[in-house]
Amino acid sequence: LQAIDPDVLLAHNLHRFHIELLLQRISATGVKHWSRIGRLRKTKMPTSHPVDRGAACGRLLCDTWVSAKELVHEKTYTLTELARTRLSITRQEIDPRQTPAKMRTSLGLLEMIDNACKDSWITFELMFTLAILPLTRQLTELCGNLWIRSLQSRRAERNEYLLLHEFHKKKFIVPEPYTKREKMRLKGSTESSSSSRKKAQYSGGLVLEPKKGFYEKLVLLLDYASLYPSLIQEYNICFTTVKHWELGEDEIPPEPNRNTESVLPSVIGHLLKRRRAVKSLLKDERNPDLRTSLDIRQKALKLVANSMYGCLGFENSRFYCKPMAALITALGRKSLTTAKEKAEMTLYDPPVEVIYGDTDSIMVHTGIDDLAKARKIGHEIRKIVNKPFRFMELELDAIYKDMLLLRKKKYATNVVIERDGKVILEREVKGLDLVRRDWCTLSKDAGNVLLDALLSGQPREEAVAKIHDYLTDLKKKLTANEIATGKFIITKGLTKDPKAYTDAKTQPHVQVALQMLKEGLFVRSGEHIPYIIVINRSGGTEASSDTSLAARAVHVSKVLRQSEKTTPKEKFLHIDIEWYITHQILPPVARLCEPIAETSPGQLAECLGLDPSKFHRTVAATASEDIDEANIELDRKDPERFSDYPREDRLPLRCRHCQLRGENDENETRKWKDIFNLEVDGAYMVRCHNQNCRCGNIDLVGDNDDIARIMNSIRVHFRPYLQRFYRRELQCDDPMCHTRTRAHWSTKCPTLGCQGNLVPMYSSSALYQQLSYYKSLFNLDEAEKRLNLERTKREEAYQIRLKSDSKAMKGIDLPLNPRDGLPKGSEKRFELLYNFVDDLMHTSGHHFVNLSNLFAFSQ
Missing domain, CATH: 3.30.420.10 (Ribonuclease H-like superfamily/Ribonuclease H)
Known part of the structure; x- marks a missing residue:
C-alpha cells in the first residue's frame, strides 16, 4: 500500500x-x-x-x-x-x-x-x-x-459550507452552531437522539384528497419546477429579510419585503441559472464524453439547489430556522391551493377536474381522449397560474392515460410519450404495494399482471376475466410447488441495531437478524434483511401455523441450503403457502381492484382457493390511513364533504302532499343537494320538485307542524347511528383478519399470530360527521356564501376564457341569489331547524376535551 x-x-x-x-x-x-x-x-x-x-x-x-x-x-x-x-x-x-x-x-x-x-x-x-x-x-x-x-454524502454539511462562503463574501458574521448542551437546553429536554424518528415540528406540504377511481380519459400532471427553491426566490425569503428572531418557534412569519436584495435567494437563483445553462449545452452537445461531463454538472447543481431548503428545517444544521421553514411550506400549500382553484375555474366542455395534488403538483382530469386538445388545456392552465409570478413556474410535466388512483401517494398509470411521431405508453407506479420492499416478488408479479390487464385499454370485463384466470392458475402452481423459492423472499430494513429493538419478538426481520448475529454474521443498522415465512416440520411433527409469525421467519440462505438436500426427511422447512396467499397476494391484489366494480374481494379470494364469505369486507387501508382520511373529512367544507355522501345515510324528507322523497328518491340521478343547488333553478330542498304535485310546488318547510315533523324525522333517523356507536364493537384493521369483539382490554388483535390492531367499527368521528351532515342541510348562511362564491368564480372564469378565446360563448349561467328563491317565512323555520341540530351536536362529547381526565395522572 x-x-x-x-x-x-x-x-x-x-x-x-x-x-x-x-x-x-x-x-x-x-x-x-x-x-x-x-x-x-x-x-x-x-x-x-x-x-x-x-x-x-x-x-x-x-x-x-x-x-x-x-x-x-x-x-x-x-x-x-x-x-x-x-x-x-x-x-x-x-x-x-x-x-x-x-x-x-x-x-x-x-x-x-x-x-x-x-x-x-x-x-x-x-x-x-x-x-x-x-x-x-x-x-x-x-x-x-x-x-x-x-x-460520505454529508448533504447538510455541503449546504452549510456553501452558505458560509456566500455570507462571508457579503461581510456577514454567521452564528456558531449550537453545542449539544445548548440544543438540549433549547428543547427543554434531557434526552436527545438524532437517530430516533420524530414527528414533524411544523406543517409540511399540502396533499389534496384524491378522488379515487379508474380514469380512462387523459389526465394532466402539472408540476411546479423546484417548488421550494422557487418560493425562496419569489418571496425573497432569507435570514436578512425575515425577522424570525422576533417570533416564537411555532409562529409563521409574515411575507418579507420583495424589493430588497438578499443572500439566500441570490445563491439559489445562481445555482438554477447555472443548471439551465448547462442543460442548454447538454441539449446540443453530441460528443459522448462531453455529454457525460455536462450531465454530471447539472446533476450536482440540482442536488445542491433542491437540498438548500432542507438545511432550514434540519435541527443539526448551523442554519436551522424553523419559522423560515414553516413560512416556505405555508406558501407552498397556498400555491398548490391557488393552482387547483384556477385550474377548476377554466370553462371547458367537458369541465376539467383536479383529482389529486401533492406538495408541488396537481393532476387534472380532462374528460377527453384528444391528445392535442388535452395538451392545449394544460398550457392554458399553466399560463393562468404562472401569470402573477416571476420565478415560480407551473409546467406540464406529463400526460396520463388509464389512471388507477387508489389513495394519497398511491396510483398507477400509463405515461403518454411522443417519440419519432409515434405515441408510446410507459408504465408509472407510485406508492403501491408492488414497489415496496416488504412485499415478496410473487406479490409484485401478481400486481404487475393485474396492472397489465387493467391498463391495457381493453374492455373492463375482459380485463377482469384475465385477472380471475391468472389468480386461479397461480393457486394451482402454488399448490404444485412450481414457484421458485426466490419469489417468496420478503425484505425489510433495520432502523437500529437488532439488539436495541424492544419489540423484537414481534418483528420477523429482527428475529432473523438476531439469528444471523448468533451465527457470527455482520449485521448493523441500515441492513436490509431477506427472509421467508415457513412451517417447521421436524421429525414428522408439524409445528402449529398459529406460532408467532416472527418465530416462523428464517433467513433465505437456510431455505436455499435445504433445497440442496436430496431426501424429504432432510427438508423440514416448508414455505407457508397459505400464509403467503392470505397475507402477501390477496391484500395488494384486492386493493388494486378496489375501484373496479366488475369484481370484489370475495371473488378474488375464491380464485385463490380461499373462502369468499370471509372476504366480503373491502380490503381497505390501514387504521392509520383511515384515521387520516377521517380527519381530512372533518376539515373539508360541507359541500365537499357531503357531495358524495352515502345514499343510505342521507335524511329522507317527504312532501306531505305527494309523499315524494327529497334526498332518498331512487329516481333522483343528480348528486347530493343541500338547501340550494349550483344550477339556475335556485332553491331545491325547500320546495317539492314533483311538477305534478297537487300542492302547487309549495315548500316542504311549511307550518309549525312541518317543523315538528322534520325534527322527529331527524331524531328517528339518528337513533340507529347512536345505538351503533354505543355498541362499541371493535374489529381488526388487518384486511385478512375478521376478528370482531366488544372487549376493550387491549388495542392489539387477540387472534394468535395476527399483527393487527383493534379499531372501532363505528367511530366517534363518524357519528360526529352524521350530525354535521344534518346541520349542513339547514345552514342558510353557508349556502348563501357558497352560491355567491360560485357566482364570482363563474364570472372570473368566463372573463379569463373570453380573453384567451374570442369565440367563447357570449353568455353564462349564474346561480340565482339564494334568498330570493325562499318562500316567505322560511328563513325563520330554517333557523329553528339549524338550532335544533346544533343543540343535538352539543350533546356529543366528540369535540370537547375533559381536562380533569387529561390531567388525572397528576392528582
Missing part, C-alpha cells in the same frame, strides 16, 4: 466494515506501521466508533454502498443486487460460514482469491457507472467543503 500510494481507497461498505476489519486484523497479527493505510504517521490506533475517522488521513475513502444510497433507489444495496441491477452481472457469493473449510485447501483458497478479485472489479465498475468521483468532486467545487465529506 505504501509503495503504490493510492489517492483513493475503494470498497463496498468500506466505512462500516472493511476499514474496521482491516484494523482488527492488523492489531491481531501485530503488523507494524498501521498508519500507512493513510499518509499521516500515527502511533495510536483509533478505538472510538467509527474507527474509519482519521484512520486513512490523506486518502479519499470511496464507499459505493454509501454513495449508491444517495444516488439510486434499489430494493437492497448489497453488492450482489447493485451488480445485477446496475451492471447486469450475476455475482457469485461465498457463504462466510464456508470460509474456514475453503481456507484448508489450496483450491478453496484460490477460489476465494478469485472471488475477491471479481468483487473488486465489480465495485470498480459500479463506481464508474454511478460516476461517484466526478459527481462528488463537482459537488465539492460548488460548495467549497472537503471532498472526503462529499463522498
Whole structure:
C-alpha cells in the first residue's frame, strides 16, 4: 500500500466494515506501521466508533454502498443486487460460514482469491457507472467543503459550507452552531437522539384528497419546477429579510419585503441559472464524453439547489430556522391551493377536474381522449397560474392515460410519450404495494399482471376475466410447488441495531437478524434483511401455523441450503403457502381492484382457493390511513364533504302532499343537494320538485307542524347511528383478519399470530360527521356564501376564457341569489331547524376535551 500510494481507497461498505476489519486484523497479527493505510504517521490506533475517522488521513475513502444510497433507489444495496441491477452481472457469493473449510485447501483458497478479485472489479465498475468521483468532486467545487465529506454524502454539511462562503463574501458574521448542551437546553429536554424518528415540528406540504377511481380519459400532471427553491426566490425569503428572531418557534412569519436584495435567494437563483445553462449545452452537445461531463454538472447543481431548503428545517444544521421553514411550506400549500382553484375555474366542455395534488403538483382530469386538445388545456392552465409570478413556474410535466388512483401517494398509470411521431405508453407506479420492499416478488408479479390487464385499454370485463384466470392458475402452481423459492423472499430494513429493538419478538426481520448475529454474521443498522415465512416440520411433527409469525421467519440462505438436500426427511422447512396467499397476494391484489366494480374481494379470494364469505369486507387501508382520511373529512367544507355522501345515510324528507322523497328518491340521478343547488333553478330542498304535485310546488318547510315533523324525522333517523356507536364493537384493521369483539382490554388483535390492531367499527368521528351532515342541510348562511362564491368564480372564469378565446360563448349561467328563491317565512323555520341540530351536536362529547381526565395522572 505504501509503495503504490493510492489517492483513493475503494470498497463496498468500506466505512462500516472493511476499514474496521482491516484494523482488527492488523492489531491481531501485530503488523507494524498501521498508519500507512493513510499518509499521516500515527502511533495510536483509533478505538472510538467509527474507527474509519482519521484512520486513512490523506486518502479519499470511496464507499459505493454509501454513495449508491444517495444516488439510486434499489430494493437492497448489497453488492450482489447493485451488480445485477446496475451492471447486469450475476455475482457469485461465498457463504462466510464456508470460509474456514475453503481456507484448508489450496483450491478453496484460490477460489476465494478469485472471488475477491471479481468483487473488486465489480465495485470498480459500479463506481464508474454511478460516476461517484466526478459527481462528488463537482459537488465539492460548488460548495467549497472537503471532498472526503462529499463522498460520505454529508448533504447538510455541503449546504452549510456553501452558505458560509456566500455570507462571508457579503461581510456577514454567521452564528456558531449550537453545542449539544445548548440544543438540549433549547428543547427543554434531557434526552436527545438524532437517530430516533420524530414527528414533524411544523406543517409540511399540502396533499389534496384524491378522488379515487379508474380514469380512462387523459389526465394532466402539472408540476411546479423546484417548488421550494422557487418560493425562496419569489418571496425573497432569507435570514436578512425575515425577522424570525422576533417570533416564537411555532409562529409563521409574515411575507418579507420583495424589493430588497438578499443572500439566500441570490445563491439559489445562481445555482438554477447555472443548471439551465448547462442543460442548454447538454441539449446540443453530441460528443459522448462531453455529454457525460455536462450531465454530471447539472446533476450536482440540482442536488445542491433542491437540498438548500432542507438545511432550514434540519435541527443539526448551523442554519436551522424553523419559522423560515414553516413560512416556505405555508406558501407552498397556498400555491398548490391557488393552482387547483384556477385550474377548476377554466370553462371547458367537458369541465376539467383536479383529482389529486401533492406538495408541488396537481393532476387534472380532462374528460377527453384528444391528445392535442388535452395538451392545449394544460398550457392554458399553466399560463393562468404562472401569470402573477416571476420565478415560480407551473409546467406540464406529463400526460396520463388509464389512471388507477387508489389513495394519497398511491396510483398507477400509463405515461403518454411522443417519440419519432409515434405515441408510446410507459408504465408509472407510485406508492403501491408492488414497489415496496416488504412485499415478496410473487406479490409484485401478481400486481404487475393485474396492472397489465387493467391498463391495457381493453374492455373492463375482459380485463377482469384475465385477472380471475391468472389468480386461479397461480393457486394451482402454488399448490404444485412450481414457484421458485426466490419469489417468496420478503425484505425489510433495520432502523437500529437488532439488539436495541424492544419489540423484537414481534418483528420477523429482527428475529432473523438476531439469528444471523448468533451465527457470527455482520449485521448493523441500515441492513436490509431477506427472509421467508415457513412451517417447521421436524421429525414428522408439524409445528402449529398459529406460532408467532416472527418465530416462523428464517433467513433465505437456510431455505436455499435445504433445497440442496436430496431426501424429504432432510427438508423440514416448508414455505407457508397459505400464509403467503392470505397475507402477501390477496391484500395488494384486492386493493388494486378496489375501484373496479366488475369484481370484489370475495371473488378474488375464491380464485385463490380461499373462502369468499370471509372476504366480503373491502380490503381497505390501514387504521392509520383511515384515521387520516377521517380527519381530512372533518376539515373539508360541507359541500365537499357531503357531495358524495352515502345514499343510505342521507335524511329522507317527504312532501306531505305527494309523499315524494327529497334526498332518498331512487329516481333522483343528480348528486347530493343541500338547501340550494349550483344550477339556475335556485332553491331545491325547500320546495317539492314533483311538477305534478297537487300542492302547487309549495315548500316542504311549511307550518309549525312541518317543523315538528322534520325534527322527529331527524331524531328517528339518528337513533340507529347512536345505538351503533354505543355498541362499541371493535374489529381488526388487518384486511385478512375478521376478528370482531366488544372487549376493550387491549388495542392489539387477540387472534394468535395476527399483527393487527383493534379499531372501532363505528367511530366517534363518524357519528360526529352524521350530525354535521344534518346541520349542513339547514345552514342558510353557508349556502348563501357558497352560491355567491360560485357566482364570482363563474364570472372570473368566463372573463379569463373570453380573453384567451374570442369565440367563447357570449353568455353564462349564474346561480340565482339564494334568498330570493325562499318562500316567505322560511328563513325563520330554517333557523329553528339549524338550532335544533346544533343543540343535538352539543350533546356529543366528540369535540370537547375533559381536562380533569387529561390531567388525572397528576392528582
